[in-house]
Amino acid sequence: MRIVAGFLRSDEGRAALDRAIEETRLRDGELLVVHSMKGGERDEERQVVTYREEFEQLESRLASEGISYRLVEYARGNSPSEDLLQAAKDEDAGLLVIGIRRRSPVGKLVLGSNAQDILLQSDCPVLAVKAGGQADQ
Known part of the structure; x- marks a missing residue:
C-alpha cells in the first residue's frame, strides 16, 4: 500500500508524519512524503535552509528505520x-495522512x-491526526 503524507514543520505536521511512518x-507499504511550496515567491533563505535540513x-x-519511502518537493503554485x-x-495511494488543528470559524472562513x-475531496481514505497534548475546547 502506498501512503501519502505532507511535510510540515509544525506539531501537527510532525504528528501526522510519525503516524504515517x-x-x-x-x-x-511505501511512504511518499510531499513538501508543497508555493513557488515563484522569494522565501527567506534561512527558512529554505531550515526546511532543507529537516527534509x-x-x-x-x-x-x-528501513522504511520504503520517496520524498518529493513541489513548487507549482498550488x-x-x-x-x-x-x-x-497520481500514486494511487491507499491512505492519505494529514495533521489537523482546532481553528475558529472565522479562521476557517478567512484562511x-x-x-x-483534503477530507472532502480525497478519493482514498484519510487519516486525520492531532498533535499530542491537544485538548478539545
Whole structure:
C-alpha cells in the first residue's frame, strides 16, 4: 500500500508524519512524503535552509528505520491540499495522512482549510491526526 503524507514543520505536521511512518510499517507499504511550496515567491533563505535540513534529517531517519519511502518537493503554485490530493491520485495511494488543528470559524472562513479540502475531496481514505497534548475546547 502506498501512503501519502505532507511535510510540515509544525506539531501537527510532525504528528501526522510519525503516524504515517507507523502506518507504513504496519502495512508493509511505501511512504511518499510531499513538501508543497508555493513557488515563484522569494522565501527567506534561512527558512529554505531550515526546511532543507529537516527534509534531509527525515530522509536519514526513514533510511535508518528501513522504511520504503520517496520524498518529493513541489513548487507549482498550488495549495498544499491540491498538491497532496494530486500526489495521492497520481500514486494511487491507499491512505492519505494529514495533521489537523482546532481553528475558529472565522479562521476557517478567512484562511480556508487545507485539511477540510483534503477530507472532502480525497478519493482514498484519510487519516486525520492531532498533535499530542491537544485538548478539545
